[in-house]
Each structure stands twice: as C-alpha cells, then as structure tokens.
Amino acid sequence: MHRIPEKIHELTVGQLSARSGAAVSALHFYESKGLISSRRTPGNQRRYSRDTLRRVAFIRAAQRVGIPLAMIREALAELPEERTPTRDDWAHLSEVWRSELDERIRQLNRLRDHLTDCIGCGCLSLDSCVLSNPDDVFGERITGSSLLQGGR
Ligand code: FES
Numbered sequence: 627m628h629r630i631p632e633k634i635h636e637l638t639v640g641q642l643s644a645r646s647g648a649a650v651s652a653l654h655f656y657e658s659k660g661l662i663s664s665r666r667t668p669g670n671q672r673r674y675s676r677d678t679l680r681r682v683a684f685i686r687a688a689q690r691v692g693i694p695l696a697m698i699r700e701a702l703a704e705l706p707e708e709r710t711p712t713r714d715d716w717a718h719l720s721e722v723w724r725s726e727l728d729e730r731i732r733q734l735n736r737l738r739d740h741l742t743d744c745i746g747c748g749c750l751s752l753d754s755c756v757l758s759n760p761d762d763v764f765g766e767r768i769t770g771s772s773l774l775q776g777g778r
Pocket residue numbers: 743744745747748749750751754755756757758
C-alpha cells in the first residue's frame with residue numbers, strides 16, 4: 627500500500643485511489659453523488675483533503691455490508707459540518723444499520739430456501755413465487771381471494 631508523507635495535506639485522485647483501494651472511477655462516482663468533495667486547482671485538477679481517505683474507507687466498509695449509497699450519504703450528511711466519520715460515528719451507525727442488515731439477511735435466507743422451487747419453473751407467479759414477490763408478507767399469512775375480501 628502506498629504511504630503518503632505526513633506533510634502532504636492534499637491528495638490527487640490517483641493518490642487517493644492508490645491509498646484507498648477505490649478505483650478512480652469509483653471516486654468520481656462518489657463525488658458526483660456528494661459523498662466526497664474536492665477543490666479544483668488552477669489547472670482544474672481535483673485535490674482531496676487527507677481526511678477524505680477515512681471518508682472513502684467508511685463508504686467502502688458500508689458498501690461491503692450492503693448499505694445503499696443513499697443511506698450512506700444520509701449518514702454522512704448528518705455528521706456535524708459533514709466532518710469525516712470517527713471511530714465512534716462508525717460504531718453508532720453500524721449499530722443503527724444492524725436492523726436493516728438483519729432484515730436483508732432474513733429476506734436472502736427466504737429467497738435461498740425457496741430457490742429450489744423456482745429452478746426450472748419459470749412461472750414468476752405473484753401469488754406463489756418468492757423470486758417475483760420477495761416482500762409478500764400477506765402471502766405468508768393469507769392466500770388467494772381472502773386478501774381481496776379482507777380489503778373490502
Ligand atoms: S419461478 Fe415458479 S415458483 Fe418461482
């Protein structure tokens with residue numbers, strides 16, 4: 627991994643990419659989505675503050691566990707003056723995201739358990755196929771016309 631001397635306070639996009647492990651295109655994407663920011667030099671080149679490294683590490687860690695970028699952006703925006711997340715921030719946010727992850731794991735387990743029924747089937751029925759209707763909470767309790775009768 628590339629070491630950056632302490633006296634360097636700003637990074638080029640290439641340095642940020644090399645140090646963080648994120649592709650340059652990913653960094654541009656994060657910036658276009660407002661997750662990181664840079665200043666422009668007179669030659670119109672991007673310069674990132676050194677603490678952007680930690681911000682990128684935070685974004686990538688959250689993405690690795692499946693947190694959508696929109697939620698990551700919301701979390702970063704809630705930090706005072708949009709500062710770089712600290713260890714405590716990460717601990718707090720990862721705890722907040724736990725229930726979101728638990729729900730996702732529950733849904734994935736459900737999909738995995740029912741996938742064998744779908745292999746070779748192809749019906750994609752809204753009534754009975756867990757792949758075409760994975761969030762069907764009614765389907766687990768009520769079936770067919772009883773749902774329509776209950777809604778009237
Ligand atoms: S494709 Fe038929 S049950 Fe899923």
